[in-house]
Amino acid sequence: MxxxxxxxxxxxxxxxxxxxxxxxxxxxxxxxxxxxxxxxxxxxxxxxxxxxxxxxxxxxxxxxxxxxxxxxxxxxxxxxxxxxxxxxxxxxxxxxVINAGARTAVESTRNGRIGVIGTEATIGSGIYTEVMKKMKPGIQVFGKSCPLFCPLVEEGWLHDPVTDEVASRYLSVLKEKYIDTLVLGCTHYPLLRSTMRRLMGEDVTLVNPAxxxxxxxxxxxxxxxxxxxxxxxxxxxxxxxxxxxxxxxxxxxxxxxxxxxxxxxxxxxxxxx
Amino acid sequence: MxxxxxxxxxxxxxxxxxxxxxxxxxxxxxxxxxxxxxxxxxxxxxxxxxxxxxxxxxxxxxxxxxxxxxxxxxxxxxxxxxxxxxxxxxxxxxxxVINAGARTAVESTRNGRIGVIGTEATIGSGIYTEVMKKMKPGIQVFGKSCPLFCPLVEEGWLHDPVTDEVASRYLSVLKEKYIDTLVLGCTHYPLLRSTMRRLMGEDVTLVNPAxxxxxxxxxxxxxxxxxxxxxxxxxxxxxxxxxxxxxxxxxxxxxxxxxxxxxxxxxxxxxxx
Structure with missing residues (x-):
């Protein structure tokens, strides 16, 4: 009980x-x-x-x-x-925090191309890809680890040209894949949401697993x-x-x-x- | 024995x-x-x-x-x-690693103004200041924590505009103090030596405690x-x-x-x- x-x-x-x-x-x-x-x-x-x-x-x-x-x-x-x-x-x-975020991502993608950003361990594990492909086999998932995001958030540089440049570099490989949905696969990342929104544009859905x-x-x-x-x-x-x-x-x-x-x-x- | x-x-x-x-x-x-x-x-x-x-x-x-x-x-x-x-x-x-670096710094300064960079814990402890002032009471020591340097080194961005910008921001407060000696107070930092050399100029002695x-x-x-x-x-x-x-x-x-x-x-x- x-x-x-x-x-x-x-x-x-x-x-x-x-x-x-x-x-x-x-x-x-x-x-x-x-x-x-x-x-x-x-x-x-x-x-x-x-x-x-x-x-x-x-x-x-x-x-x-x-x-x-x-x-x-x-x-x-x-x-x-x-x-x-x-x-x-x-x-x-x-x-x-992965299941709920993954489900929202597969439900919201229109073109079946989803990006996931996270730590080296999360991206290296391939877990988001595995979970989302089980939910919707036809989709494509592109992962990108962003190891500098956490220290930048902890330094408090949330709205900062350095963070913009780092984010631009990390996210460019996902933009090139024409993703329409991006999972913020690390709990620090929602604090960088406005930077990501600007870089990815209004047409990409940002999924916050929190x-x-x-x-x-x-x-x-x-x-x-x-x-x-x-x-x-x-x-x-x-x-x-x-x-x-x-x-x-x-x-x-x-x-x-x-x-x-x-x-x-x-x-x-x-x-x- | x-x-x-x-x-x-x-x-x-x-x-x-x-x-x-x-x-x-x-x-x-x-x-x-x-x-x-x-x-x-x-x-x-x-x-x-x-x-x-x-x-x-x-x-x-x-x-x-x-x-x-x-x-x-x-x-x-x-x-x-x-x-x-x-x-x-x-x-x-x-x-x-602190004593030897501190000794070299107090021996090499000409104007008695020494900068120290390191982690938050090292700089917050004030240990370099304490040790160097004991060795040579008249000197002035300026500490600056640089929490993004370690993750940048571990990301491998050793010669990179982002690292240059971060370093420029961290080091500018020390440049304003007219230091003539800079202690690299974290063992990762010697890998950023060329960036620091360029930013600080040829007249500042860089001390590598290693x-x-x-x-x-x-x-x-x-x-x-x-x-x-x-x-x-x-x-x-x-x-x-x-x-x-x-x-x-x-x-x-x-x-x-x-x-x-x-x-x-x-x-x-x-x-x-």
Missing amino acids: IDRNAPVGVFDSGVGGLTVAREIMRQLPDERIIYFGDTARVPYGSKSRDTILRYSRQIIRFLRTKEVKAIVIACNTATALTLDTVAAESDIPIIG YETAIELRGLLAENGLSRDPFAPFAGEKHQFFVSDLAEKFTDFASSILPEDVKETKKINIEEY | IDRNAPVGVFDSGVGGLTVAREIMRQLPDERIIYFGDTARVPYGSKSRDTILRYSRQIIRFLRTKEVKAIVIACNTATALTLDTVAAESDIPIIG YETAIELRGLLAENGLSRDPFAPFAGEKHQFFVSDLAEKFTDFASSILPEDVKETKKINIEEY
């Missing part, structure tokens, strides 16, 4: 997954969130499956100590490399009778934030992204889980 | 420390190196002292299993945050009777390379930087140490 009033666990390699937490807060305002950002071991995007699987399992064990009713892997890399395995091991629902994942979560909770009773009482803060390193910096970033201020972030030793 | 024919341990958060290993190979060609790159937990530059201290201690325990005679912390961040502590705990000599550290190591080994007998026999490869993740990619990068090819890199689970 899972408690429908328990919180939802959300985790990411760092701050990027806050774009997913933001969508969940907007679209499921009654739900409570336990967020974990693995800031001591960020980034995941250049690491191997073995390593990311060990990290994901540790984080899931930590979130379970908070008695979460469901878990959202708010990280494309961790979803790409570990979702199948950890979901199969779990007795509570675990979803990732948004689609919040919708998927709402459906999943509703179907399983797990939506939170909005009048159920709770103690303490509505949402709780945990990180593996440097809690203060995280709090500033979170407050700048989320609809409500983050009052406190707790640092934990994730390697103990 | 320390065995003078034992290898030297060298470690870094990832590939950057290979610029230090390279200088040791060039200047101490008889020495053997055990290199460890913490590629599963890279980068260190944005993490806290507690975290980096835990990592450094694990790595030192690992290197001790290889019976090294001395250890070089080939990472400015780990040196800045942990050298004092781990050196005091150790019965073999441990040196970092080079100076190899000289310091040579002196340290000689003074302590620990220089390797060039005719001492050994089994296996002369140098050994270990990483915490993705051994193949590391091997390619290492082979492109080091004077000799890296035949094999072993992946270990550093969290077990």
